[in-house]
Amino acid sequence: MHMTSVPHLLTEDRPDFEHVLDEALRIVLDGPDGDGRGPGGSTAGLGPGDGTPLNAEQLRTLALAAAESISARVAEEYDAYREIRAETREAAREDARERESRAFGYAAMGVADRSGRGAGIFATLAVLTPMLAGAAAVIFLLIGYALRAVSPEPGIASPLRTAGWFFAAVAAAAILLGAVGLLLTALRDGATAIHDAPESLPPEVARARAAWQRALLDRAMVPFLEDTLAHAQAVPPAPSPRVTRMPHLGYTRPDFSSPQDPQATAPRYTSPDFTGPDFGGPEHRPQ
Secondary structure, three states: OOOOOOOOOOHHHHHHHHHHHHHHHHHHHHOOOOOOOOHHHOOOOOOOOOOOOOOHHHHHHHHHHOHHHHHHOOHHHHHHHHHHHHHHHHHHHHHHHHHHHHHHHHHHHOOOOOOOOOHHHHHHHHHHHHHHHHHHHHHHHHHHHHHHOOOOOOOOHHHHHHHHHHHHHHHHHHHHHHHHHHHHHHHHHHHHHHOOOHHHOOHHHHHHHHHHHHHHHHHHHHHHHHHHHHHHHHOOOOOOOOOOOOOOOOOOOOOOOOOOOHHHHOOOOOOOOOOOOOOOOHHHOOO
16 A cells, blocks of 8 residues: 655665766766767756756755655655565564574573474563562572571571572573563664665565666656756856956045136235325314
8 A cells, every 4th residue: 555645765765866866967967878968969968168057066966955856756666665675674573583582482491492393482481481580589588598597597598598599590591681682683673774785685675676766767867957957058147247457445535626616716815905194183283
């Protein structure tokens, strides 16, 4: 049953996505035959100065930024690949758990039966052994050390203490085996959850992976790069601003200008107004 929503590109599939992207860049920029010609035999995909303002690194950056939308074009193939891979991993985990449970039961009970008969009984006993041995150890040690305080000490006190320490050692060994089994299971699950090596993939998973990569290349990655190049060629580059020789230093020159009317600013001089003394007064009249 397929998911109805577009699957999110998982982190473990990013290397495959980038590998397909490199192959698509080679096809779009250099041509399928590596002759330096893009789709249709043109040479308009070689980078700035050869017909397009975008180079390979810029195209790669744009494709990685649009990874989700590109992957959505082949969601059906990617969804099928993820489902088959998840089912295969779950089956491998179940098989590994069964083997580990059988081996743990054999180790705890000292059984070397390789035929697998009675594995469920031994696994159950392996789980119960720490609890039973621990309980017996506590009981025997308590009784043994309690009888030690009695004077004279009964002869059964020492064997009880010895039996208690024996069961305590059995419980500790069983707990140690259980911890080792849990650690191995965690390591195995962590290794398979990150990424499977391509050479170790089951045949059905390898076929689904190849189908997704082919669809991603033909129906998603190459069309995206071609559309991006066509759009970049159709949009004219923005005009560059005019560069002047005199840099802008942050201040303006003083405005020196000559006076418009030289005569208006020239000083005018007038002679002083001298008048004679007034001889018409009575003190100056002749006698």
